[in-house]
Amino acid sequence: MSARTGLLETPHGAIETPVFMPVGTKATVKAMTPEEVERLGARIILANTFHLLLRPGDEIIRGLGGLHRFMNWPRPILTDSGGFQVFSLAKLRKLTEEGVEFRSPLDGSAVFLSPENAMRIQENLGADIIMCFDECTPWPADFGQAMESAELTARWAARCKAAHQRADQSLFGIVQGGVHPQPREWSARATTDIGFDGYAIGGLSVGEPKYDMIAMLSVMDRELPRTQPRYLMGVGTPVDFVIGVENGIDMFDCVLPTRTARTARLYTNEGLLNMRNAEHAANPAPPSSSCECYVCRNYSRAYLRHLYMANEILAPRLGTWHNLHFFLSLMENIRSAIRDNTLSGLKQRVMMVYGQKEFAGDQRD
């Protein structure tokens, strides 16, 4: 049992782990003010280098005093490197040993990302934790492809470490290698040999079956050093949280609570609700009678359904509030359960409500 609690120190404060990081892609956690995100218990958020590079541009943000000041968030921030988005969002990309050239989806202009300028851009943004520029191994990938991707990511990781200058920013390496144990092991060793402040597991939750992800998590748990933070990128669901924590994961980020809120899906201890369903039309009950969040204390299912049906801005606001409360509270409960040695009971309750749906692969419907 590798589950653990910890304290991650950053220039903008310490973070209790395991931690869930809400995603603020474009320097805003969608629909929320920073004060609300803080009031909900978030202590670190993620912002996306790729999106901020394209708009408003990292130089603009640097000129305005960096990302914390730009978006009025005084607590820790982690930026990804842009690698994931280059490979999943940008069309017409050209990959060489040097880096990746692609066309901006906003205006078609040519943009080049490499280990060196991914470091420079993230230094301009000024997050507390920055990430190596990696090649996200696609799924499916055969053994050879996975190995090549792990090797390129390792060569780029060495260049990132060499280019990294700001001592106030922690730099994390990223392990790739698809769902094949050997490339994953090789990648973990190569990355730890270079040596980073923390280690991220990339390339999971990209379409592979959940049992493949679970298998890779146990490989990673064996290979990654216990002395440094471990970050499972872009994951996950309530079930992923308990499985990840069991495998020694300390940090998670995912758009799931914020994105689902915008399509009227609310997470509760009793299951996932679709607030557009007609069954809620006259229901005076809150989304969850066991939830003590602002939304559940003040609004009925009927009112929330009305807001969603009318496409009112208050709908995604209240939905996001509730879902972030659910995800952040779940992670708080996980931390307590680790300390109290009751994680297996919590895992069982999460599995009972969300296990079947998630293992069927439809948690993002």
Place this chain on the structure above:
Amino acid sequence: MSARTGLLETPHGAIETPVFMPVGTKATVKAMTPEEVERLGARIILANTFHLLLRPGDEIIRGLGGLHRFMNWPRPILTDSGGFQVFSLAKLRKLTEEGVEFRSPLDGSAVFLSPENAMRIQENLGADIIMCFDECTPWPADFGQAMESAELTARWAARCKAAHQRADQSLFGIVQGGVHPQPREWSARATTDIGFDGYAIGGLSVGEPKYDMIAMLSVMDRELPRTQPRYLMGVGTPVDFVIGVENGIDMFDCVLPTRTARTARLYTNEGLLNMRNAEHAANPAPPSSSCECYVCRNYSRAYLRHLYMANEILAPRLGTWHNLHFFLSLMENIRSAIRDNTLSGLKQRVMMVYGQKEFAGDQRD
């Protein structure tokens, strides 16, 4: 000089007048929580009978305890009667002495509104102040049309008063008659002869030149009793506020601050800003350095522009916050100025900034 301050008592609290009522068309002031609307200083809001009748339906709202509880707003509410929207939004309407039949813009079903069921619907919604069902005189309308519209509105007003049952709800009459003095005078006398708790001026700010509106306001000031509240419906701009107050108006409502915020227009003491303009791209200054609202204390023009360009939900949130602060503060300043006998100075400052633009008729661009 008819400007006056007052206190309007309602079952949900007293309201200092002159007052600006933010518009919560579909039981939400767009982009805002009720707590935020209250924190900004709003003490009464308006909700629209037409929209709530069509969705979610007045019976649903009644079943959930009425509009206050449905939308979590514990302070006073005023509902319009649906008349304005029937005549401006609904196609395929059929007007008879009995009422108006129209097709729902949502699903095409047949809906009938009359004085009697406008009363019943507003009783189901449960606002503190409800409005007579009127025919909004269109602009332009010739003398004969304006007189006919005023006469029909008066006959309907008598039916509204006869049908009105809930003693805890105040009922206001509406004066129509276009921009012709005689129909306006006739309408004011006919409406006050029936006798209501307050009197509204309808059919202005519907496209007519501003000097026509000003002329009608002075006619109304002469004709309406000073003993009861006067409400200028659907108005207005900063300039309209000072002109209205000078003519004895006590209550205003308008979508202007909330609607313009969604298209990136911010009102400031220095003029109207378009936050999408490129000039703001790297500007660290707040929208207004003379403004002490939450937005101006915490965010740069550069960040706001970024949010608007990226179509982030936080953009209309912050814009609405700022604009409502501007409108509600302006009305607070107007109340102080009336008490201190300094309204002419305040009017001059508003005219210097907004007069030219508004008299050119492009304040809603």
